[in-house]
Amino acid sequence: MARPPLEIGSHGKIRTYHExxxxxxxxxxxxxxxxxxxQIERSGPAERKAIKRLQSAIKGLLDSKARLTVDSTFREVADRWLDKxxxxxxxxxxxTYRLTLKNLVFVGHAGPYLISSRDRCPHR
Incomplete structure (x- = not known):
């Protein structure tokens, strides 16, 4: 049986190799x-130094930007997309895209843009 995938925003076991x-x-x-x-890797003159550099790089990757989660609303997703x-x-x-979203998708005070990503999946 295959291993379950890593959780989003996490890392697996840190392995070290002596070169x-x-x-x-x-x-x-x-x-x-x-x-x-x-796969992310960093090197250093000592094993602890290489591990510390790798942990720092992983932390920088995971903290680099505000991220969307499964609880993000469609509006948040659309705003991030519009920024890009x-x-x-x-x-x-x-x-054109901004006005289309404003006039056709985000009409009214309630709507599909308030639904989170977790709720936007087909029922089983």
């Missing part, structure tokens, strides 16, 4: 907020 060039390498799998697992559109697309494209 021939008199330094240590620390390696761990990290599951980031996009749901993908990545604003940075990467022309101003007219951004305005």
């Amino acid at each position: 021939e060039t008199v330094h240590w390498r620390a390696v761990a799998q990290v599951r980031l907020f996009d749901g993908k697992s990545r 559109v604003k940075k990467r697309r022309a101003a007219t494209t951004y305005n």
Whole structure:
């Protein structure tokens, strides 16, 4: 039976290797907020130093940005997406998307944009 995946925002066991060039390498799998697992590694002159550098790098990755969670609302997701559109697309494209969301999706005081990601899944 396969192992269960790492929880999002967590890391697996930290493994260390002694390299021939008199330094240590620390390696761990990290599951980031996009749901993908990545191998992160750092090295140092001593085993503890390599582990500390790896832990610091993992902490920096996980704390780098405010993240969306399963409890995030559709409005929060849409706002994050619009921020990316604003940075990467022309101003007219951004305005078109923003107005479409405002006038067609976020109409009224209640609606589907208040539903969290946890609730936006098909019933089994």
